[in-house]
Amino acid sequence: MSTVVSLEKYIHNDLVRRVEELSGQDLLACYQCGECSAGCPAAFAMDLLPSQVIRLLQLGQVEEVLNSATIWFCAACQTCYARCPKGVDLSRIMEALRELAMERDGDTLKHTEIPKEELEAFPQQAIIAGFRKYTL
Amino acid sequence: MPVKRALIIGAGIAGMQAALDIANAGYEVVLVERLPSIGGRMHQLSETFPTLDCAQCILTPRMVEVGHHENIRLYTYSEVESVEGEVGDFRVRIRRHPAYVNWDICTGCGICQEKCPKRVLSTDFERGMGKRKAIYTLSPQAVPNKPVIDAENCIYFQRGKCRVCERFCPTGAIDFEQKESFFEERVGAIIVATGYDLLPLEELGEYGAGQIPDVIDGLAFERLLSASGPTAGKIRRPSDGKEPKTVVFVQCAGSRDPEHHMPYCSKICCMYTAKHAMLYKHRVHDGQAIVFYIDIRSAGKGYEEFVQRAITEDRVLYIRGKVARIYQEDGKVIVRGVDTLSGKQVEVAADMVVLAVAMVPRITTRALAEKLGIEVDEHGFLVEADGNLNPVETNRPGIFLAGAGAGPKDIPETVSQASGAAGKVLSLFSQWE
Amino acid sequence: MKISYFPGCTLNTKGKGFDRSVREAMAALGVELVELPDWNCCGASFPLLVDNVLDLVGPARVLINTAARDNKLTTACTTCYNVLKRTNRVLREDENIRERLNYFVEADYQGQVEVSDILQLIRDEVGFEKVKEAVKKPLNGLRVASYYGCMVLRPPREVAYDDPENPHALDDLMAALGAEPVRWGAKAECCGNYLVARKPEVAMEMSYRVLSSASRAGAEVIVANCPLCQFNLDRWQRDLTLTHGGFEPIPVLYFTQLLAIALGLDPGGYELEKHYVDPRPLLESKGLI
Numbered sequence: 001m002s003t004v005v006s007l008e009k010y011i012h013n014d015l016v017r018r019v020e021e022l023s024g025q026d027l028l029a030c031y032q033c034g035e036c037s038a039g040c041p042a043a044f045a046m047d048l049l050p051s052q053v054i055r056l057l058q059l060g061q062v063e064e065v066l067n068s069a070t071i072w073f074c075a076a077c078q079t080c081y082a083r084c085p086k087g088v089d090l091s092r093i094m095e096a097l098r099e100l101a102m103e104r105d106g107d108t109l110k111h112t113e114i115p116k117e118e119l120e121a122f123p124q125q126a127i128i129a130g131f132r133k134y135t136l
Numbered sequence: 137m138p139v140k141r142a143l144i145i146g147a148g149i150a151g152m153q154a155a156l157d158i159a160n161a162g163y164e165v166v167l168v169e170r171l172p173s174i175g176g177r178m179h180q181l182s183e184t185f186p187t188l189d190c191a192q193c194i195l196t197p198r199m200v201e202v203g204h205h206e207n208i209r210l211y212t213y214s215e216v217e218s219v220e221g222e223v224g225d226f227r228v229r230i231r232r233h234p235a236y237v238n239w240d241i242c243t244g245c246g247i248c249q250e251k252c253p254k255r256v257l258s259t260d261f262e263r264g265m266g267k268r269k270a271i272y273t274l275s276p277q278a279v280p281n282k283p284v285i286d287a288e289n290c291i292y293f294q295r296g297k298c299r300v301c302e303r304f305c306p307t308g309a310i311d312f313e314q315k316e317s318f319f320e321e322r323v324g325a326i327i328v329a330t331g332y333d334l335l336p337l338e339e340l341g342e343y344g345a346g347q348i349p350d351v352i353d354g355l356a357f358e359r360l361l362s363a364s365g366p367t368a369g370k371i372r373r374p375s376d377g378k379e380p381k382t383v384v385f386v387q388c389a390g391s392r393d394p395e396h397h398m399p400y401c402s403k404i405c406c407m408y409t410a411k412h413a414m415l416y417k418h419r420v421h422d423g424q425a426i427v428f429y430i431d432i433r434s435a436g437k438g439y440e441e442f443v444q445r446a447i448t449e450d451r452v453l454y455i456r457g458k459v460a461r462i463y464q465e466d467g468k469v470i471v472r473g474v475d476t477l478s479g480k481q482v483e484v485a486a487d488m489v490v491l492a493v494a495m496v497p498r499i500t501t502r503a504l505a506e507k508l509g510i511e512v513d514e515h516g517f518l519v520e521a522d523g524n525l526n527p528v529e530t531n532r533p534g535i536f537l538a539g540a541g542a543g544p545k546d547i548p549e550t551v552s553q554a555s556g557a558a559g560k561v562l563s564l565f566s567q568w569e
Numbered sequence: 570m571k572i573s574y575f576p577g578c579t580l581n582t583k584g585k586g587f588d589r590s591v592r593e594a595m596a597a598l599g600v601e602l603v604e605l606p607d608w609n610c611c612g613a614s615f616p617l618l619v620d621n622v623l624d625l626v627g628p629a630r631v632l633i634n635t636a637a638r639d640n641k642l643t644t645a646c647t648t649c650y651n652v653l654k655r656t657n658r659v660l661r662e663d664e665n666i667r668e669r670l671n672y673f674v675e676a677d678y679q680g681q682v683e684v685s686d687i688l689q690l691i692r693d694e695v696g697f698e699k700v701k702e703a704v705k706k707p708l709n710g711l712r713v714a715s716y717y718g719c720m721v722l723r724p725p726r727e728v729a730y731d732d733p734e735n736p737h738a739l740d741d742l743m744a745a746l747g748a749e750p751v752r753w754g755a756k757a758e759c760c761g762n763y764l765v766a767r768k769p770e771v772a773m774e775m776s777y778r779v780l781s782s783a784s785r786a787g788a789e790v791i792v793a794n795c796p797l798c799q800f801n802l803d804r805w806q807r808d809l810t811l812t813h814g815g816f817e818p819i820p821v822l823y824f825t826q827l828l829a830i831a832l833g834l835d836p837g838g839y840e841l842e843k844h845y846v847d848p849r850p851l852l853e854s855k856g857l858i
């Protein structure tokens with residue numbers, strides 16, 4: 001992205017506040033060590049690394065994060081949180097971002113999108129959890 | 137018989153500490169200070185990291201102790217003219233600048249300063265953030281609390297009439313005829329504690345070359361923060377006296393830049409910048425503090441915790457990247473930088489910028505070292521006998537080092553080295569029993 | 570001993586074989602699992618939004634129902650364990666949420682129930698020494714990769730009963746059964762979890778990383794403790810042989826299936842035939858079935 005970020009607008013960013021409220025996390029607690037990204041098992045599929053998600057939020061760039069695929073690839077495995085030296089629960093931040101994205105764009109998983117044979121094969125918990133994560 | 141007296145050059149926190157250690161051990165100390173009063177850089181500071189102690193509150197009692205100590209002979213407004221001899225028997229010639237005030241009869245009442253009609257921007261002690269008179273003391277807590285006349289700005293010296301101070305002085309202490317004076321002292325050992333300066337803003341072209349009033353250095357910001365400073369601790373930007381709502385702090389301004397400025401790390405800036413940003417937020421609750429850094433170097437007891445506190449408790453925004461350009465536009469100071477963590481160019485329309493400029497040795501250190509027959513490095517810092525195992529001695533027997541004149545140091549490190557140097561001197565003295 | 574048992578939705582349906590192996594193995598070890606009457610779904614994922622109290626109602630009801638008859642609850646589905654354990658912790662520690670939940674379900678629950686995972690129960694209440702003594706058919710020589718997944722490890726402070734970065738309870742159990750646990754790197758890596766519902770290709774790749782790590786360590790079989798892990802690891806192996814050159818399928822069993830077999834029980838009802846990678850040839854070759 002080539003836009004120049006105007007930092008003085010940071011403190012007035014309501015979306016950042018919402019992320020903090022929904023997730024209960026202090027975004028500034030992250031000091032960008034990168035351990036979350038280093039250990040994230042889904043990072044290979046992400047366009048933004050987990051630590052970059054936090055960084056962009058620290059700079060108030062919520063829109064960019066909401067548009068990224070990363071939030072949908074987070075498996076809520078909590079590996080990041082388990083290791084974060086600052087106790088940042090990134091999986092909660094990811095959940096908050098999914099929530100905000102769905103408030104904006106609507107549900108991202110429909111029953112009809114899952115092939116019937118898969119739906120039948122899935123363990124119940126995959127379906128229940130999937131709909132909890134991907135629908136409002 | 138060797139002389140069990142010590143000369144200490146420089147009466148900042150290093151020189152004061154060494155002087156007190158030696159004097160309290162029962163030996164005489166000759167303490168020479170170039171400025172009219174003692175205290176050095178620390179006297180200019182608002183609060184110290186990482187404890188946020190009020191610098192003046194912890195320093196002033198020590199200044200008073202030094203000023204009154206029966207074993208300390210204080211020469212302020214004085215410089216070492218020459219040094220002869222060797223360890224055990226140095227003969228030192230000291231030159232005292234004319235204060236144009238007879239300190240023997242001056243009571244320090246301050247009427248002269250009050251009445252003097254000439255206001256001058258205080259570029260030294262107040263770093264341009266405040267004014268003083270042509271007859272002045274460095275601060276109200278000055279030790280000794282005796283004024284000097286700055287001849288270059290004094291109306292009488294420049295135009296031949298005025299003498300208002302003389303008219304109002306109740307003791308008749310003003311002496312326009314005073315000349316510089318010389319003193320001889322014999323000492324057995326010497327501690328050099330000449331301290332540091334900051335790289336002039338003029339050197340930093342991309343950061344405004346000192347031409348933008350609201351771009352100031354760290355010491356100037358200390359004066360704004362200081363409760364006894366020119367703004368009584370209120371944050372007011374120099375250009376219009378308004379409270380700045382967005383303040384940018386730039387670390388490594390002139391440090392770690394072997395191509396253009398100083399190749400070394402100035403060591404204290406990460407910490408004092410965190411402190412500055414924190415204290416700014418304590419004074420201006422709705423303000424935004426933004427720090428640009430290359431690395432955060434917070435090695436020291438409680439230092440990393442202090443930096444993290446600035447971030448999480450005081451909501452200081454840290455941006456990783458060195459600022460490329462600072463210019464003025466529409467009453468704002470525009471800061472162009474980058475955040476390499478997110479890969480974004482960033483820009484701040486700030487109200488004020490504080491540059492953590494490189495620490496450099498005092499410009500006078502080189503000439504003094506020559507007189508003492510000790511070495512300085514390519515930057516002018518005094519050279520230790522051995523950086524690892526002998527960081528207190530010089531290559532010349534009987535001459536020791538303390539403080540930032542020998543390289544960037546913070547207060548605890550400076551005080552430790554000063555006590556180390558004092559210990560070295562005392563161990564010499566004990567060998568002469 | 571007797572303890573309340575929560576099967577959960579998956580063990581009640583797709584995971585019947587798992588459920589049966591659990592009940593039979595525990596009975597053989599002298600633990601009677603008393604199925605909680607009228608249990609409901611735990612929600613299958615712990616809600617991560619601060620104020621999502623509604624999604625806590627399900628698991629809270631399970632705990633409240635338990636409290637009416639027992640002060641201990643165990644479950645074999647580690648996802649259920651994770652959700653119940655964390656919900657219980659919230660009920661214990663967060664007065665505000667406790668009050669609201671009690672109000673919703675008209676109860677007065679203080680979080681007194683102790684929730685355990687079945688492996689934890691075996692380790693702490695039965696003891697691996699006792700398990701070892703009870704073994705009738707040692708798993709001699711079977712090289713097992715013990716897979717822990719996420720649910721019993723993370724977040725460590727809330728759910729872990731083992732070293733979260735170097736768990737070994739399952740390895741220890743396998744060793745007690747006479748198997749040879751392999752040392753491998755992916756024992757606590759995520760399998761892809763619910764991503765399978767929306768991003769199956771990502772879950773597939775995540776599972777591949779786990780499977781290939783086990784293979785490289787020389788494992789002949791992987792044991793899992795969660796129906797979704799078992800599914801993710803098992804389901805795509807045929808596809809993986811096509812997309813990842815050199816990939817060799819490896820059976821994925823529930824650890825209780827191996828436990829029951831080692832205890833000399835008949836695995837006929839454990840639905841071994843329903844696994845995507847058929848584990849029977851391996852078990853036959855080892856003389857275990």
Ligand code: SF4
Nearest residue numbers: 030031033034036084
């Ligand atoms: S591990 Fe924690 S502190 Fe480190 S980058 Fe990730 S969230 Fe930030």
Ligand code: SF4
Nearest residue numbers: 040074075077078080
């Ligand atoms: S919770 Fe999400 S972001 Fe964190 S490690 Fe797991 S997949 Fe990655």
